[in-house]
Amino acid sequence: MLEIKNVYKTFNAGTINEKVALRGISLTLEDGDFVTVIGGNGAGKSTMLNAVAGVWPIDEGQIIIDGVDVTKLPEYKRAGYLGRVFQDPMNGTAAAMEIQENLALAQRRGKARGLRIGITAREREEYRERLAELGLGLETRMTSKVGLLSGGQRQALTLLMATLKKPKLLLLDEHTAALDPKTASKVLEMTDYIVNRDKLTTLMITHNMRDAIVHGNRLIMMMEGKIILDIKGEEKKNLSVEDLLQKFEQVSGEEFASDKAILG
Amino acid sequence: MNIASLINAFPGAVAQGLIWGIMAIGVWITFRVLDIADMTVDGTMCTGGAVCIMMMLSGHNVWVSMLAAICAGMIAGLVTGFFHTVLGIPAILAGILTQLGLWSINLKIMGKANQAINVDKYDLLVSLRFIKGVAVYKNTIFVVAVAIVILIALLYWFFGTELGCSIRATGCNPNMSRAQGINTDRNKVLGLMISNGFVGLAGSLIGQYQGFADINMGRGAIVIGLAAVIIGEAIFGRIFQNFALKTLSIVFGAIIYYIVFQFVIWLGVDTDLLKMFSAIVVAIFLGIPTLKSRYFAKPVKRGGRADA
Numbered sequence: 001m002l003e004i005k006n007v008y009k010t011f012n013a014g015t016i017n018e019k020v021a022l023r024g025i026s027l028t029l030e031d032g033d034f035v036t037v038i039g040g041n042g043a044g045k046s047t048m049l050n051a052v053a054g055v056w057p058i059d060e061g062q063i064i065i066d067g068v069d070v071t072k073l074p075e076y077k078r079a080g081y082l083g084r085v086f087q088d089p090m091n092g093t094a095a096a097m098e099i100q101e102n103l104a105l106a107q108r109r110g111k112a113r114g115l116r117i118g119i120t121a122r123e124r125e126e127y128r129e130r131l132a133e134l135g136l137g138l139e140t141r142m143t144s145k146v147g148l149l150s151g152g153q154r155q156a157l158t159l160l161m162a163t164l165k166k167p168k169l170l171l172l173d174e175h176t177a178a179l180d181p182k183t184a185s186k187v188l189e190m191t192d193y194i195v196n197r198d199k200l201t202t203l204m205i206t207h208n209m210r211d212a213i214v215h216g217n218r219l220i221m222m223m224e225g226k227i228i229l230d231i232k233g234e235e236k237k238n239l240s241v242e243d244l245l246q247k248f249e250q251v252s253g254e255e256f257a258s259d260k261a262i263l264g
Numbered sequence: 265m266n267i268a269s270l271i272n273a274f275p276g277a278v279a280q281g282l283i284w285g286i287m288a289i290g291v292w293i294t295f296r297v298l299d300i301a302d303m304t305v306d307g308t309m310c311t312g313g314a315v316c317i318m319m320m321l322s323g324h325n326v327w328v329s330m331l332a333a334i335c336a337g338m339i340a341g342l343v344t345g346f347f348h349t350v351l352g353i354p355a356i357l358a359g360i361l362t363q364l365g366l367w368s369i370n371l372k373i374m375g376k377a378n379q380a381i382n383v384d385k386y387d388l389l390v391s392l393r394f395i396k397g398v399a400v401y402k403n404t405i406f407v408v409a410v411a412i413v414i415l416i417a418l419l420y421w422f423f424g425t426e427l428g429c430s431i432r433a434t435g436c437n438p439n440m441s442r443a444q445g446i447n448t449d450r451n452k453v454l455g456l457m458i459s460n461g462f463v464g465l466a467g468s469l470i471g472q473y474q475g476f477a478d479i480n481m482g483r484g485a486i487v488i489g490l491a492a493v494i495i496g497e498a499i500f501g502r503i504f505q506n507f508a509l510k511t512l513s514i515v516f517g518a519i520i521y522y523i524v525f526q527f528v529i530w531l532g533v534d535t536d537l538l539k540m541f542s543a544i545v546v547a548i549f550l551g552i553p554t555l556k557s558r559y560f561a562k563p564v565k566r567g568g569r570a571d572a
Contacts, residue, residue: 053443079445092443094436097429105433108426109445115422118429161444 001201002029002169007051007061009225021047023225024061029169034195034202036212039222045205046087048222049171052203054078066168080110083162083200085155085175092158095147099138099157102146103127106161130160134190152183156190163194170195172204176211188215213239223252270530275395275405277526281519282408283390283469284488286415288496288518289511290462291489297423298435298455303359304344305463305489307366308337309482312467314373317381317477326389330468337464338457340366345453370479380476388472404473412515415462420508422458431455463489487542492518494549 009022021044029035037045051058052065054075063071065081086092093102104119104127124142131139134156138149146154155175162170172191176184192215195202206212212219219236221229221244228251231239287309294302312333319329340362347358371377383391390404400406422428433441434451441448463485471477496517497510504513529535 074447075442076445076447079443082443084443086439086443091437092440094433094440096436097432101429105429105441105444105446108430111445113426113430113446115425115427118424118426 001031001033001066002027002052002203003062003064004028004048004052005062005064007048007063008059009047009051009056010059013059021225022051022058025225025227027220027227029201029203032199032201033218034200034216035204035218035220036216037203037205037220037222038207038209038212042224043222044225045222046173047225049173049203049205052169053082053084053171081168083165083167083170085158085162085170085172087174087177089151089154089158089178092161093146093154096145098143099131099146099149100124100127100142102157103130103161103164106164109165130164131157134160150183152179152187155179155183155187159187159190159194163198163200166198166200168201170200170202170204172202174205174207177207191215209241209244213241213244219244221248221251228252270527273526273530274523276392277522278519279390279392279395279404279408279473280470281522282405282412282515283466283473284492284522285412285515285518286408286469287463287466287485288489288492288514289412289415289419290459290466291486292493292511292514293419293455293459293462295490295493296435297432298452298459300348300355300435300452300456301359301486302341302344302456302459303356303486304340304362304366304456304460305359306482306485307363307370308340308460308463309467309470309485310370310477310479311336311340311366311373311482312464313471313477313481314370314379314467315464316468317379317471318373320381320386320388321379326387326472330389330465333464333468334461335464337460337462337467340464341456341458341460342453344460345456348456349449349452367479374477374479377479378476379478381472383475390469390473391475392473408469412512416508416511416515419511423507427454484539484542487539487546488518488521490550491521491542491546494546495520498549 004025004027007022007025009020011017011019011021025044025048027048037048039045050056052063054070054073058071061071062069065078068081070078070081084092094105097105100119100123104123107123128139128142131142136153136156138153138157146157149157159175175191176187179187188211191204194200202216204216217236218230218232219239220227220231229247231247287305291302291305294300315336316329316333319332320326324332343365344358344362347353347361348355351358353361381388383393390407392404394402394404394407423432430441430446431451431454433444433446434448435455438448441451467482470481493514494517496513496515499520500509500513500516504510525538528538528541
């Protein structure tokens with residue numbers, strides 16, 4: 001479903017702020033894989049996701065989504081294949097627009113936008129049902145501006161927008177990191193439910209080792225722009241935080257520095 | 265100072281305010297919908313007037329001339345959009361560059377700095393002579409008011425379409441828009457073109473109204489447009505939430521601006537100072553949100569309303 005082949009990315013090349021973010025990373029996701037991604041700050045997790053999403057051009061390598069080479073496609077064209085949820089709840093929605101208008105924008109992802117009406121009556125009914133599934137009461141506030149929603153509500157809405165039209169690949173960039181623990185676990189629960197129901201191929205970055213272990217069928221750990229651990233199948237199912245820390249020490253030759261990565 | 269002269273000047277102020285209201289709607293589209301301060305409009309205003317007057321002087325029909333003025337404005341917007349999106353020049357600078365280029369173009373269109381048109385010899389749509397003592401359907405205030413109703417209806421429809429919604433999203437959150445498959449660069453160009461089309465139209469109307477096109481007619485237009493936006497939002501912002509009413513409030517803002525303008529002239533204030541006053545008023549109002557949040561911030565309550 002997704003192939004990342006030997007991708008390199010350096011920011012601010014040739015300047016004092018030069019930062020090599022990805023060093024020849026390669027990763028292949030099978031159809032229906034739910035991969036969790038962990039790693040310290042600056043490990044290249046978000047860079048990898050942004051490379052797939054096409055936020056900027058990569059220096060070297062190839063990105064293939066569902067057999068289509070998208071390496072040269074601009075971000076807005078790749079969007080047709082992708083569903084994305086960002087870390088900052090402000091990023092995923094248009095605050096000055098209505099809840100239903102945001103959903104209508106997402107519904108038309110990957111399609112040409114013309115002079116047809118921006119949201120039809122039939123769509124409204126569909127959105128009402130989908131919002132009701134979230135269990136947040138948003139179905140009664142469809143014409144409210146998204147800016148009036150809480151961070152958790154906005155993240156749930158963004159998740160719904162990302163999956164409203166089944167994406168080839170769902171990219172979750174620490175989408176619960178900015179939420180309080182209770183809301184975060186609720187949004188994660190929702191994520192699990194939707195990913196399993198629609199059998200979505202998913203890449204989820206998280207800072208929380210426990211979340212990375214509990215969710216998904218495969219776990220990768222990144223360090224300094226490379227994938228240093230790739231755990232799947234039975235091994236992933238039986239994984240504990242202690243196992244993970246031990247493996248990390250074996251691979252990297254150092255102790256896992258950040259408590260935050262364990263506790264979240 | 266006699267009251268009669270003030271009252272006499274009132275209809276003219278309303279007519280001018282209405283025409284500038286069309287211009288202010290253009291400014292509002294870039295400033296509020298797209299979140300871009302577009303400096304092109306100072307040049308486009310004159311381009312619209314120059315194209316319209318010159319076309320009419322060479323024998324074209326008033327409607328054809330005004331259509332040409334709108335197209336000329338849209339081309340100016342296209343150029344600014346090109347500078348901004350393809351060449352990556354910051355929006356403000358892109359607008360300034362186009363504006364400067366338009367100065368020469370406007371001179372070339374007119375052949376000199378000023379071109380007059382005689383209202384008796386040409387069939388103008390609006391004129392300061394059509395304010396009093398003419399049939400209602402010919403009255404400039406009526407004509408421009410009807411035009412504004414039609415324009416607002418068109419905008420209301422357009423910004424409700426798939427394309428219009430995607431332009432609004434582009435101005436609101438470009439990152440999210442791209443993630444939802446919206447070509448934000450193309451949308452910015454489109455928005456700039458629509459906006460400058462409005463300004464070109466306003467320029468063609470102002471040219472006819474005053475009976476001449478002049479190289480300086482657009483100077484400070486962006487500030488007047490912003491003043492209209494700010495006045496309109498400050499007075500009607502709380503009661504006008506609907507998109508069509510919001511646009512209408514901008515027109516009201518422009519009318520109020522011109523009424524105050526007439527009043528200040530009537531008071532005998534040195535007219536040389538008026539542009540400075542406009543600039544100061546706009547600076548103060550644009551600064552209020554920042555000053556409020558910096559010095560008069562209220563503690564944020566949990567569950568309170570975020571800024572929409």
